[in-house]
Amino acid sequence: MKHIIHFFLITLLLVSTACSDNEPTGYEIQEVKVQVSGEITVREGIEVTLTDSRGSIYRQRTDAQGVAAFGVPVGLYRAAVSWVSTPTDGWRSIYNGSVSNVVVRSGEAVAIDLPLSQASTSAIVITELYVGGCQKDDGSGWFHRDKYVILANNSGDRVTLPGLCLGIVSPFNSYGLNKNYDATGHLNYEHEGFVPAASAIWYFQGDEVTFEPWERRVIALNGAINHTLTYSASVDLSKAAYYCTYDIERYKSTNYYPSPSQDISTSHYLRVVRYGDEVETAWPVSTSSPALFIFTPPAGMTAVEFGTDAGNVWYDEGRALPAFTCRKVPAACVLDGVEVFSSAWEENYKRLPSAIDVGHVVFTPRLGHTLVRRVDEAATQEQGHTVYQDTNNSGNDFVERDHASLRDQ
């Protein structure tokens, strides 16, 4: 009897093993060829990345024909290039490009064209974005009306601009379905030369805005007060040198916009042009994944003229409602932008065109974390002053830190 049982068990084992050999592994490698094209003259040696929906990154360099060949599992990918040329006569160029929603299916080789465009970098850059809030002291959740952004003059020159505005792109969060993509995986405004500024724009007062060499400006985006009195993990935004987005006659919620500290001059208040929905109580900066940018008004226009121009309308998702109203900011007017993806979601969608920001930085909100721009070590040593890295690629340029820089001060 024992022999029979042993025989049966061995047979069963063999059969099951044989069955396993015949089953698919579920891990199939498929070829993907990416052809870089566009304004770039160099073709060989450019690094191309493929990023899957889980954030795994595959890297390959292009051959002499400008083709990067990958072997990747089936899935949904985003192909991107952010390439900085070798300095020539002290100048260097940045070439960016990306294609989203690259579907790699079983048994189908994929070939895609990735046009690159030359990007420009600006002296005025975003050096920190603190939007995620922090934990409350009583354990009842998180507090997020302490957002701020820091702008800096990344040069030793005095920079004067004919106005400076803050804008955000919708959808306000990077996750969820983004209906602004076309069938080829491109943002439908990417090649139209503008960035849609949603809901409202904030602008510095005055006809011109001047940044002194290496000047930093902290802009409180909700409450320019000392939040640490109630939330010990928060930040103090009440200092005299700080700026704030505050226009209480237009955004009337004192809860979102408490009166700024008596130490801050009203000349440091940024004013707003609202064109979105009246019911919005505040400028809807995402706490998890904003796409924020700074820009100058188009030549010959003030920020108010630009923001109230009914002929300059674009609707997010194609929905012709006030809440989806955007103004078209010419890409050439954009000085800097940062694209943030939420760490809580597997699928995030870019909103800033590649010419402005080809990458993204992943962020975890609610824990007091912040996003800071990396320092360009070589340039810093050369200039003798902190110089921030600016490759128009948030993925390269920004890093997530576990606490706001203002808490260091």
Added chain:
Amino acid sequence: MVNRTIIFAMLLVAVQTLHAVGPISVPGVVASSSDGAPVEFATIVLGNDEQWGMTDQQGHFVLQMSHGGRTTVKASCVGYEPAEAVVTVAPGMDTVRLVMRPSNLMLEQVVVTAQRKTEHATTSYLIDSHALDNQQIINIGDVSTLLPGGKTTNSSLMNDSRMALRAEGGEMGNAAFGTAVEVDGQRLQNNAEVGETNGVSTRAVSTTNVASIEVVPGIPSVEYGDLSNGIVKVNTKRGHTPWEISLSTNPHTKQVAVSKGFDLKQGVLNASLEHTRSYSSLASPHTAYQRNTATLNYRTQSALATYPLLVNVNLSGNVGGYNSKADPDQFADTYTRMRDRVLRGSLRLDWNPGQRWLSSLTLQTDFSLADKRRTSLNNDNRSSAQAQIHALEAGYYISTDYDVDPQAPIILGPTGYWMVKSYNDNRPSSTLLKLKAQWNQQGQAVKNRVMSGVEWSATGNGGRGTYYDDMRYAPTWREYRYDELPWMHNVAVYGEDRLTLATNELGGSLQFMAGVRADITHIGQSAYGTVASISPRFNAKYVLWADCDNCWLTGLNVHAGWGKSVKLPSFEVLYPAPSYADRLAFVPASTADNRAFYAYNVTPFKAVRNPNLKWQYARQLEMGFEATTRVATVSVSAFVSRTMRPYLRTSIFTPYTYLFTSQSALEGDFPIPPAQRDYSIDATTGLVTVTDRSGVSSPVTLPAMEQNTFNVNSTYVNGSPVRRWGLDWIVDFKQVAALRTSFRLDGSYYHYRGVDHTSIVSVPSGAQYMSDGVTPYQYVGHYSGTVAGGGSAIATVSNGSVTNCVNANLTIVTHIPSIRLIISLRIESTLLDTRRRLSRGAGGASRGYVLADAADYFGEPYTGQERDCYVALWPDYYTTWSQPDVPVPFAERFLWARDHDRALFNELSQLVVKTSHRYDLNPDRLSAYVSGNINITKEIGDHVSVSFLANNFWNSMARIKSSQTGLRTTIYNAGYIPPFYYGLSLRVKL
């Protein structure tokens, strides 16, 4: 028309009086078929509600009839199937003997669906306890599932949905508000709810103690008023019954109930207790709604002046509601608790002299007291002090520390962490007194019943409204005491005549019913004062033949009716809560401890009385037929309903100027240092003065700027009529004896069309500032048409909608009496579901412009034939802040501004509203979809019964296509069909 009706009724009475005969006693006895024992306390009805009485302990009854002739004697008692006999009433007649069969699954015929009531001249459906048990109804409001074409819902008390007969949600005309619900003849009222204009909530009504439910979507008797969309009548269990224990469970609800009918010698006392608990989250069942009901009913019969007097006393109550206090997922001690307590009582006396001068007299009085108090304990925290505005009067106010003046119109709130406890005390009450008399006459081939009554009802609310236990933490809120609102009194007088003529020997007859009801409503302290309304109603039924046993078509009748029903307004309409505009008037900078003494300009509003407002009413027309063949019974009912003058809230814009003082006034070389400043504001002028606490500097009055804006008030107007029509049908096939299986096809076709042309004023939500980006918007648009929705009417491209739906159900019931088992399979299908938003001008004129691109403002007129396009609506004209009475034609000015004035063009373009998507005005036809339910009931002996149900038992994940978007979507968890659900119930009789 009304006068003619009354004259006609009087003539009929006069004619019938000629044929009247003296009083005749109708003796009878009722016994059980099982053991021959007398059935005590059974209800006896003679004819069509002509005379009624009750059996005594020996099962005997004696009724008085004022006339002789053939009539029907019906007996009903809980635990037994109804029994009836046709008798000839004559002096000295023999004792009528009725035998009642115990109600169980051993009967040959058991019905688990809604049955058409044939004796009435209007459409009504009866749902008995077998159907309710089989369906495991938890909420009375879910019985519409069992009506023709009804859709199953997964019953739960967490969902407080309200019934709307022959209507759907989201339509114009307040259909749910117009649907009346009665329990044992007592109307459940919702008029005294201050916060809503909606149908009555039924989740506090016990379902285990229900004997039957009658749903009358057709034209009811004039006895029923204050409705416009039919009535649902719930009848509880009555009679000497054993102990009955019921246990029920499904994934979201647990229920236990016990009931018993006690023999008290002189009468019978029915008592029941029920506990039902529903929760929405399986993972956290601690937040729940509970129903704990108790009902008592005592019935007895005695004599008054030697004539039978039936006394019926009801007392019922519920102690329950929603509570999240036990939920461990809530933060700290926070919770929300909503009481749903109610105490209802009624006394009804039915005196049946059966005399020529009076057949019967009914006196009924009832009351209802409800306690719907909501208590919340919430945590709050802030890093900045906020103004907590409690001012009730118009003026300028500045924030004040609570410790300085706890009664200040504006309290400067705290910073840090705290708890807020709030209450909403809501106690709607109602009472009623009703006297109704009836005269029955009968000749050789004619019967006449005249009914006349008078009724007084009153509704009010004894609640305190919203309040807080500690004003230090009370947020911005205004006290509004419900108990200071006067009660609404209504006096109704009605008369109705029902004439029945026998036409042939096969049971053929012709029945006319004509009645008129006059309601006089007194609304104290309301601008609406005292108003009156008249509701005439007519029904006719022609029974061609009823008992042709040798014919293939054994019975055929047709009916038709027309009626008008008036729905009284709710307290929300009569006494709209005041609203307040709080505008920041001064904003000093925050101090080092994050406090800023904000000042506000406060303007209170109360809805403006509209002297032209008329009461909403419905005109109904229906007709139908019922044919009984050897194969099946076919019942068809068609209706047309027009809701006239639906209540519509609209806005009124009035130019307004207030002062605003900017922080910049305190900058520069302001003489008083921040730490020494005291701020005050003149309540009338709004000028801010800064005082030096140290006394060093003189007070300084700050410069202020005028702000021009609009005050937005509301008023109620009558909107455009809403039209509905439809068809209900039931085909009940005879049971296939070999299979013991019967088939039923039922369904409904429903059409709705509502297009509004009311002239409204509105400022679209995107219109906020003039072209300088700073000045508040100065224009108001005047548009034609709007759509129904919460709040005031706003400008929308769509000004109506049209719906066409066909639902068809197949029910297969297998009933095996020998093993006491009944299995029903119900396939529910939606064969047609077409909806479309409309944009139509009055008289079918074009309304709106077709845009080539969403960003455009100009295009060709929209005709309704276009597809996949954005459509823009322009106002007819606009007015300005400075000239509010001067209408400016919009189109002309807008076109001019496009070419000549860019700033004006930018401003006027904000008055243009557009459709959200290209497909918004496309017709939306959904492809057909189905789901299926199984219900099984098994009796185990005479004492135990078990029911099981599985809704959407194959858990359909089918996909449907929308013609509006061209997309295919799944119906799984999308609201089209119920999610897969199951339930089990056990009933034990001892």
